[in-house]
Structure formats: C-alpha cells, structure tokens
Amino acid sequence: MRKLKDARRPEILDATLEIVTERGLDALSMRSVAQRLGLTPMALYGYFRSKEELLDALLGRLLEEVTPPPEGSDWRAAMLHLSYEMRAVARRHPTVLPLVLTRPGVSPGTLRLIDQVYRALLSAGVPRAEIPRLERTLSTFVIGHVLSEVSGRFSVGSLDPAARRAQLPPAELPGHQALAAELDAPVDWEAEFRANAEDLLSLVERRITG
Structure with missing residues (x-):
C-alpha cells in the first residue's frame, strides 16, 4: 500500500469541514475539496485514498475536540464528562453529526475517544466481556439524543x-x-x-454488581 503524504492533511480537513458546514455532507466530494484549496482532485489522492477515508479522518478530527476527563475523575464522572463533551461537539458541528452514525471508528481521534470510555469502564470493574457492548450502548444513546436535538425531532x-x-x-x-x-x-x-445518562450509568453499575 502506497504511503500517503501528511503535510497538508490538516488544511485539507479544515476545507472539508468548511464545505460540510456550509453545504452539508451531500455537497462533499474530492473535487469540491480540491477546488476549495486550489488543487486538482488527483492531488488529494496523495493524502486520502478515497472519499470514505477523508470522511473517516474528518470524523476523527471532530472527536479530537472532546477533552479528556479531569485527572482523578471516578468512572461515573468520567463517563458524564465524555457524554457532555460529545454533545457539545455535536452541537458545534450538526451537519457533520450523521458521520458518527454512518462511519466506523477507525481514525486515531475516534480510537482515542473510545479508549477513554474503555478505561472508565475498566476502572469501574465492569466485566471485560461486557465493555465493548456497553460502550456501543452508551455512545449510541449520546449520538441519538443529540441528533434528535439538532435535527428538530424533539422540537414542537x-x-x-x-x-x-x-x-x-x-x-x-x-x-x-x-x-x-x-x-x-x-x-x-x-x-x-x-x-x-444517569439512568444508563445505573445500568452499568448493575453489570458491576452482577
């Protein structure tokens, strides 16, 4: 597999975010990003092998805005912190939010966030076999709630x-x-x-106590 270039990746992701913010995900293409930067579409393929790879990287960039829990937080405080941080990021970038539901967690930014959840659940004493499922349950709640907020599902x-x-x-x-x-x-x-969120964390506690 050919090695991709790194130098302009942050600039490319910034341009990608601008386009999605202004015009939505449907308007995004390798060509639209290239035009925004004054490049040829082929030049972008030196940084991202496909549009799907670009979208994965964009999702990871957004999730890097999630700050880690304060040092010394117990597992419950850590989970609430991450939930509120994720909600804040989604509210700042509502047009990009559908990516969280449609893209797998493969980028470094996504993996770091999921790892923070894993660490919180490990420190809580959740049985290891239960942790991946509970992470999916908790993250799906946060994503679904925020998507309903920003999309108008909860409006009058x-x-x-x-x-x-x-x-x-x-x-x-x-x-x-x-x-x-x-x-x-x-x-x-x-x-x-x-x-x-508290109700879901109470379910996690039940898994701890058996």
Whole structure:
C-alpha cells in the first residue's frame, strides 16, 4: 500500500469541514475539496485514498475536540464528562453529526475517544466481556439524543402536544390522554440528557454488581 503524504492533511480537513458546514455532507466530494484549496482532485489522492477515508479522518478530527476527563475523575464522572463533551461537539458541528452514525471508528481521534470510555469502564470493574457492548450502548444513546436535538425531532413542530392529540378521538390515544399534563409541560433538555445518562450509568453499575 502506497504511503500517503501528511503535510497538508490538516488544511485539507479544515476545507472539508468548511464545505460540510456550509453545504452539508451531500455537497462533499474530492473535487469540491480540491477546488476549495486550489488543487486538482488527483492531488488529494496523495493524502486520502478515497472519499470514505477523508470522511473517516474528518470524523476523527471532530472527536479530537472532546477533552479528556479531569485527572482523578471516578468512572461515573468520567463517563458524564465524555457524554457532555460529545454533545457539545455535536452541537458545534450538526451537519457533520450523521458521520458518527454512518462511519466506523477507525481514525486515531475516534480510537482515542473510545479508549477513554474503555478505561472508565475498566476502572469501574465492569466485566471485560461486557465493555465493548456497553460502550456501543452508551455512545449510541449520546449520538441519538443529540441528533434528535439538532435535527428538530424533539422540537414542537407545527403542532403542540395538545393539537397533536386532538387529531384523533381520545379513545384512540388512551396513553396520550393519561399523560396529557406531562406531555404539555415544557421540557428541560439539559435535565433530560443528564437524567438519561444517569439512568444508563445505573445500568452499568448493575453489570458491576452482577
């Protein structure tokens, strides 16, 4: 396998991020990045063998913005820190967030982040055989929650909860009717994110205690 060049990789990734931020992932191509930098598309292949490799590197670049937990953090504090850091990165780069769901974790930046989760779970005493699965569960929760936040899935939309229920007879929505007061109340998304994260970490504790 031919050796790739390194000198302009950071510049190329910056240009890639600019394009995705401005125009979305669908607008990204090796040609669009090359044009942004005043290069030929063939010149980019000296740095990245394919668009897929470029996307993996872009994801890794974003995840490098996640700061590690403070020294001396216990496993639970470390996991909450990483969850909030990941959420902050996703909010800063919402157009790039779908990459987290569609690209495998192969870049150095991605591997470093996952390793921090592994270390936290190891220090918690989670059985080693359970750690890869729990890492996937925890990361999928964070990604899914933030994607729902930034994409508008959690927004009121064109109908508030009461108007949504009014579209059908009450007898067809008994669960909605029973929860009407709760559904109509405003949601504190910060509190909900933390509560959900805490609930998941409580599941991790169950794996520790058996």
